[in-house]
Amino acid sequence: MGSIPREETQVDLTIVGGGPTGLLTAYLAESLGVSVCILDAKDAPLQLGRADAMNARTQQYLEVVGILDELLPQGITCNTSSTFAEGDFKSRQSHWWTGLEHTFRKNFLMLGQPVIEQVLSARLRIPVSYSETVSSIAEDDSGVVVTTTKGRTIRSKYAVGADGARSTVRNALGISFTGTKPEMVWAVLDTFIDTSFPSCDEIITFQLNGQSRVSWIPRERGMARFYVLLDGEITQQRAEDSIREHMAPHRVDFTKTEWFSTFDVKERIAGTFVSKEGGGRIILAGDAAHVHSVNGGQGLNTGVADAFALAWRLAEVLTNDKLSPKAVDKLIRSYDVERRTVAQGVIDVAAALVRDTVHTAKQYVSTIERNAGYITGMGVSYDGSGSPLIEESTHGIWKAGRRCPDVYLVPSGQQEPKRLYEVLAGQYGKHVVLKIGGDSTTPASADGVARVFRVAPHNAEGRTTAADADVVEFSAEWAKEDDEFVVVVRPDMYIGYVGESEGWKTYLAYLTQ
Secondary structure (H helix, E strand, C coil), X not given: CCCCCCEEEECCEEEECCCHHHHHHHHHHHHCCCCEEEEECCCCCCCCCCCCEECHHHHHHHHHHCCHHHHHHHCEEECCEEEEECCEEEEEECHHHHCCCCCCCCCEEEXXXXXXXXXXXHHCCCCCEECCCEEEEEEECCEEEEEECCCEEEEECEEXXXXXXXXXXXXXXCCCEEEECCCCEEEEEEEXXXXXXXXXXXXXXXXXXXXXXXXXXXXXXXXXXXXXXXXXXXXXXXHHHHHHHHHCXXXXXXXXXXXXXXXXXXXXXXXXXXXXXXXXXXXXXHHHCEECCCCCCCHHHHHHHHHHHHHHHHHHHHHCCCCCHHHHHHHHHHHHHHXXXXXXXXXXXXXXHHHHHHCCHHHHHHHHHHCHHHHHCCCCCCCCCCCCCCCCCEECCEECCCECCCCEEEECCCCCCEEHHHHCCCCCCCEEEEEEECCCCCCCCCCCCEEEEEEEECCCCCCCCCCCCCEEEEEECCCCCCCEEEEXXXXXXXXXXXXXXXXXXXXXXXXXX
């Protein structure tokens, strides 16, 4: 008898992993005209546990994606970190949030990972294929071939490995995953409590005997997330006993625990995020590319940022027939350069935080303050990374490699200002060229690769709206009559170029030549 023929699927992009990173990559890719296939080894979608906080930068991303409004009512906001010791609060601080500039949401949004995954999954055109594990993955100059345990062969032009810290994709490619593993094991509980402890939507670090081994994270539905560092055997009972000890003299009763788990602290990063030393067709993202402790709440946020940085690049490569091989290489290699630089920074910050849990709460909070740019997400930048998609330049608050400020603009013919990120909500995927100043000269065509926003001073005389559909007129109080500069905002809401005159066209030329 002959062998049973394998089912074959052909798509633009294969995504291995149905967590937030894989789901967001898939959703954004689909929205930009890319066909996808999503595989996940799990039996079913996540129901409980895992990540619990979206920082300010992630909320900006998800606003541009177009799903933040659906998430906001389901979570709670928090921007205060407190320390508790010897039966009383010792400090409360939120200045690293309240002091943020050019951003609207100066807080964490506390919401469980399962909710985020459900919202993304509901928007996909093609559902995740659960209980389908990768058996093999290989690539050549024309594409990627994946075989699965369901007897399927999937052929695609590119593939993304977003399949977690034990990534089958990364291991199959032989990509190194090096780092350290401190001898620290944490218990984590999602629980409902009845307590005499004063109710407050704050992240509380509890100190006992000079160490900070318990943290309380406020969550949706009145739930509490506890992180507990324990020595020896890790059990739910021992974790609950430690929480009671740290919260004394207040009474604590655990009325319902939805999820209990443990995790070893690991700090590792992939030797490359792109196969063939940066020149291949298989790309790592999320925990498949980098892992670290949960301290600082950076795991989900870094994975979301990976997806937000990757999807537009893949869409350009897969749908833009004007791209040269050199431009394709520039797009893919820049992802590796930028995101590996950020991932190493995240690992370093989380490592400092987790080691400070065996020190005083004051020292722990001090470490948070020093690294607030990573905790809030608003200080994560690509300037100085050597990325080929960053042309080092600056003008006031606009600096290449930094996040795009969320400034207020008044659309032509309207009176009420809108935030830039609000204007771009649901419109991920194109560059935006901000032409700022009093010059009334109509900008040249963006050749379909960018939208041009002309931003005039608020009291400037009216001018004729450009006929080009890619050009949109605004005014702004922060724009000055003698301003005459241009900012290129990439689809991932980072600034790629700041300059004068027509230099922006040179910056974007690789997309059309």
